[in-house]
Amino acid sequence: ATVSWAEEPHMGGTMTVTYKDDVSTLDPAIGYDWQNWSMIKSLFDGLMDYRPGTTELVPDLAEGYEISGDGKTYTFTLRQGVKFHNGREMTADDVKYSLERVIDPKTQSPGAGFFGAIEGFEALNSGEADTLSGVEAVDDYTVRITLSRPDATFLHVMALNFAHVVPKEAVEEWGQDFGKHPVGTGAYSMEEWTLGQRVVFARNEDYYKEGVPRLDKIVFEVGQEPIVALLRLERGETDIAGDGIPPAKFLQVTKDPKYEGMIVEGDQLHTGYVTMNVAMKPFDDVRVRKAVNMAINKDRIVRIINGRAAPANQPLPPLMPGYAEDYEGIPYDPDGAKALLAEAGYGDGFETELFVANTDPQPRIAQAIQQDLAQIGIKAQIKALAQANVIAAGGEKDQAPMIWSGGMAWIADFPDPSNFYGPILGCGGAVPGGWNWSWYCNEELDKRAVAADAMVDTAKQDERIAEWRDIFVAIQEEAPWAPIFNEKRYTIRSKRLGGPDAIFVDPVHIPVHYDYVYIKEDQ
Amino acid sequence: MVAYLIRRLVQAVLILIGVSFVTFVLLYLVPADPARQIAGRSATAATVESIREQLGLNLPFYEQYWRYFVNLIQGDFGRSYIQKSQVGELIAARLPPTLLLMAAAICAELVFGLTMGVIAAANRRRIGDNLLMIVSFVGVSAPQFVVGILLLYLFAVKLGWFPIGGYGTAAHIVLPALSLGFLGAGWYSRMMRSSMLDVLEQDYVRTARAKGAGRWRVIVAHAVPNALLPVIAMIGIDIGLFMSGIVVVESVFGWPGIGQLAWQAIQRVDIPVIMGVTVVSATAIVLGNLLADLVAPFIDPRIKLR
Amino acid sequence: MAILRQLARRKLALFGLAVIAVVVGAAFAAPWIVAYSPNEQLFDGLTLEGAPLPPDGRFWFGTDLLGRDLFSRIVYGARTSLIIGIVANGAAVLIGAVVGVTAGFLRGFVGAALMRFTDLMMAFPALLLAIVLAAIFSPSLWIVALVIAMVNWVQVARVIYTETTSITERDFVTAERSLGATPPRILMRHVLPHLVSTMVVWGTLGIATTVLLEATLSYLGVGVQPPTPSWGNIIFENQTYFATAPWLVFVPGIAIVMLALAFNLVGDALRDILDPTQKGRF
């Protein structure tokens, strides 16, 4: 998709964004929640990025790149004259340093694993080496990255925050506190951070992109309840409610003419699903898993969350390449489910547990699922725990028979189907502490997945996507998950903000693409 | 006096060490692995292991505690697993709003509670007394989140007199402080009333009346100072109640204090932050009690600190 | 019996007793009182857009966000509150009494050690402790009761300890010693009987505290597990809707206040009756 700029953006002004939770860290190697993700994107840049409002990859700090025929060598040519906020020019050494830093175990980056394809990853990550042999600063403006295996998603990986470029001297100056004193090349630089109250970004005057950013300042106010935030937005005190429209207010707000034109709806790379642990009885039986899929009334669950989602029938969300448009999935059919259960030898049902994060509305959704399961005789006891405890239980082979993913859900790191497989459905994630909570491991599919990701040739992209589609359909036929819905995004913003709708529901910048938002002149 | 103070401080430190130890044990038992949490979903086993090593999580329990303890006495609470900042900094940033809220709540509960108690005692068994005591009973029976939501609904949503939540101006603090102080006001009014009734039966009150002092003079000049004593002792203990209350009230009103910090940390099993908040709260409680004991001799000259 | 008669003479206590009777009655007779199962998510319990229904002739207290009948949930929630109130508080009083009596009667090293431990527990912010405990043992009805007991015994222990020491210093205990009574005999015959009224009073007042703590834990989402209704978790599930569907918050809120109020009123009256020296104290 392309984004059309209907009017010439106005420059200047201050935008206020509100959040409930504190901003945790703005270190690109560490920040990994949806709130700091897009903030980091405005402070730092990577070699690759996406065209605003789309999932289309474009070079960013790189002017261009070349991929060798075997798909194992990437040579990036860097843009010249890009300056860090501290005034120093960014060079190839910084790129190398940044990648090494992410992989270095001392950094404790949650993103290190994404770079597993780079040659020398193991050595550095295990602490045996101090440098990353696969990355080479050929000259000041050329970086050559060698992979140990071809990886079609590698350019996406280079667009991740974890691959953003940081200046070594600033990192060393601040040490562990770099995340509180971020220095990058991004459109904005950090101006002020009052813990627990506010973070202020200021325009990077030296930014290399023409006409970006548009605003002089962004003020992030934290500790604001979503309901309060909405009210303040309505009064014109703030511009964006970072946490979105609170569910309790959703119906009211969407109907209220006061909010006319302030709400932008969009899709996101999200699927909410129930995992079934195939390593635990009775979910080792595919018929039981299918029965669960058939038993859940997804429409009703969508109704419970006021229609802020669309029912899902497969792991991939519709926005994701590889989504099987014409796939019907497993339809809602309680009677069929009962029959299947009986066939599997559970005619009288069974007892199990459904783990769920204990923040609203997750326990509610779990209860809806619970009631549906009860209809076919499955008595699922709900375990509503702090999300960290649920994650821990999911990472053990024999702890959690079922988990509702809400609140911890998989929003893709990058818009490629591969990202929906490896950690959460592949054999690699089915290890203690892993994120494959259904412990589903199909060696054959794993092989096909590896093969698909080896198709680096741009010409073969459609073929690759088709292969992925087939893989996910095959998985759904084995039903380790019961996909429930794909959540939609609703951004609410003040009327004085300008810009195409797409940047307000940008698939990678949540809630909005800060760099491209502007304030209308007449305001 | 100095010896007393030193002894009490030593006791306080011992209690705090105990608290930190117990909390450490409890958190050690929490079934969530911090290393895996930090490592994230793409992490390899090696990364997790290395993080575990860096955090000392693979050490035997007592060594982990010893490490924590040694850092603690140097004022180092460690680093948040989630926020990555120094726990000390996080708490320091959150403490002023909480202290402000607590101060406002203490004022509210003392002003309301003590006045109600004195008035009730002065009108013993009459209608005013009964009414006030029913109010105070409701006060001690209403959970803070119910009071909070009710106040929010009435005064912020319906009447719009106060902001719905948040932090900043004086208007913001009114409703949270009332919610936090409502319970205390109930307690204090009951305590003050019974303490007043006790005192009003004392011989010296009769002496004062025999001298010709009027009703209110007797109450204000003679009875209240004496009746305050047991109540003062309560204020120290109150800090403990407040520490529980702020978790709820701050979450109802979105008050950016350590209650919210604690709650977020518990949600994400951010162990250093939970430890830090617990130790800080316990310190506040212990110091509150100590302060109450230290103030007592100024109100009651009979009390000697030994 | 004499106590009941005395209670009946106090208007407020009588009111409290009546509320308790209603709640206990409702808890026992729940299946016969309510028209819907408390956990049944009724298809027509939500509007087509998924909004809950306000109170009307069919749903007396309206429906909740899952389309369940709030009246049924409130009635069944009474069970939760009562069970936790009685079990948790009973356990707390028992633990507290054992610790307090042991420390107060034995004194010496054991007594000092027990009391120092109690001091330590006093220094804990109770709610934080409860939440952490609830996180360790994943919560269920009984675990919540246990957690509350583990937090609440401390106060009882303090009170019983003070009381025990003051009783052992009273003349009649000295008199018994001078008669040659052994310590166990003094404990059983002369100390414990005097503590009974304190325990009864705490047994009652403590229920109020316990009901509130359970509600608070459930309100924070670390209490009784859904779908078992508890007045606290009803509020937890629905609280963000307090402006759009106020009944979902205020009906359970009032229920909690009323029950705690009732136990407080009765407990307070009991204290007046059983322990005239503590009149009107809290």
Next chain:
Amino acid sequence: MTASGDIVLDVRGLSAEARSEEGGKVILDDVSFSVRAGETLCIAGESGSGKSITSLSLMRLLPGSVRVTGGEALLAGRDLLALSEREMRRVRGDEIAMIFQEPMTSLNPVMTVGRQLTEALRMHRDMPARAARARALEMLEAVRLSEPSRRLAQYPHELSGGMRQRVMIAMALSCNPKVLIADEPTTALDVTVQAQILSLMNDLKSEFGTAVVLITHDMGVVAEMADHVLVMNRGRVVETGDVFSIFSEPRDPYTRGLLAAVPRLGSLADRDGPRVRGAPRATPPAPAPEGAPVVSVRDLTVRFDIHGGLLQRPIRRVHAVEGISFDIRPGETLSLVGESGCGKSTTGKALLNLVPWSGAVEIAGHRTAGLDDRAMRPVRRDIQMIFQDPFASLDPRMTVGDLVAEPLVIHDLARGAEIDERVAWLFERVGLEPQHRTRHPHEFSGGQRQRICIARALSVGPKVIVADESVSALDVSVQAQVLELMQELQAELGIAYLFISHDMAVVEEVSHRVAVMYFGQIVEIGPRRAVFTDPCHAYTQRLLEAVPIADPRRRRGDLSSLSGEVPTPIRPLDFSPHHVTLNDRGGGHFAADAMPS
């Protein structure tokens, strides 16, 4: 001596009623009296007779449950009972003032003496602070308080009981009231202090010309102080008249009984041994001064450590009892007298091993040093104790039958029906109805409770009973009965008593021998007659001199010589006390020459 002026207070037909669950109960019935300026009217009567209610009615400070139902009280022509509360407030403390019984609790603990003293002045006289302070100082001098200006800044708890009562008097007189009501002003004080306060009141009365209404149950005080006497019983005035006629020719039988029950110091000066009362059931045995002692005490020392400082180590020490020695023979009553805090009770407790002590104690042949409760059990069959406050020493939750049976069960002396029989017998023996066994202690009067305690002590058949202030809390008539019972039991069972008391008159009546304690040591010990008629030690003399005698013809006149406070027994750790040596004065009478320090 009778400086009769005009009538200042004239009370006529005062009646009061107490509200109770059964309706009104008359507690004052037609009480009339009048007082003249410079004159003392004593209201006497036993506990509960309505003395306090009378005075509180006049002050209009009655408790809420009591109200005046009739009568008038004219003060300078105005009826106090008819004044509005506002007017009354102006009268109180100004024209009519009052002193209460409990000096320890009648002053506000958190206000300085100075503020409390000046309060009335500033309220009634509207005096500026400085003038009020000057006047307060003047008053403190008038009540002969040492270092008056320092006292103004002190808090009540820093003063002794006697000093506090002086402050109370100063406070009451500061506005020059026409009438001063003193309700039992000296009952809580030691005899020597009482004597000082009484003589002070007498001086001030003549100095200020105040009319004094002195309420007391102590006929000795009446005889000492009164110009006129009003005897009350059950809310009614039974007799009134001038002090001499009341004492010499009481008309009302109640007054006569009251006076007969009052022990009069010196009435046994011509005899050995205790007074023989009533009609003993058995023949009184000759007191057996010979024979092996049942109790033998040598160098008994009791010290309590006061802890403090950083490590809660002992920092100071209370020298409660310092090296005392005495014997008690079977059937003998040894009295231990002395003022508050001199170590009497502690001595008694040490005998029963209820406090840690050092020295040597032998009870009926058992050495008790270092025995724990278990090892003491057989000894406790031989020695028993009766406490001052019978109510406090009875477990309020048990029936009195069970209480009396306790020792039988503990020592396994009886089982089953036997217990019941023994209890019934014991009840009868101490003069209680056996069928009252199922009642609880609160259903008995003070005298009856003391009988229960005696029955309980008797049940193990002890050889010695320690009676600690056992009759001090009782009315004289009841006191007489209990003493009689004790003597009877002694005669019958040969029990020896260690009789602890501060009341010299009672001690004179009951003792074979007397030991006088001062400051933790015995300063004089000997046969009763010798000690009372020939007191050798200065302290004994002073003690005897201070006792008011229930005979207005034997007034002592000026008692101001009896000044001085009892020193504190709290000493530094390294303090080693000086033990007095007792010199033989012949006939088993020993006395020290010096004062213990």
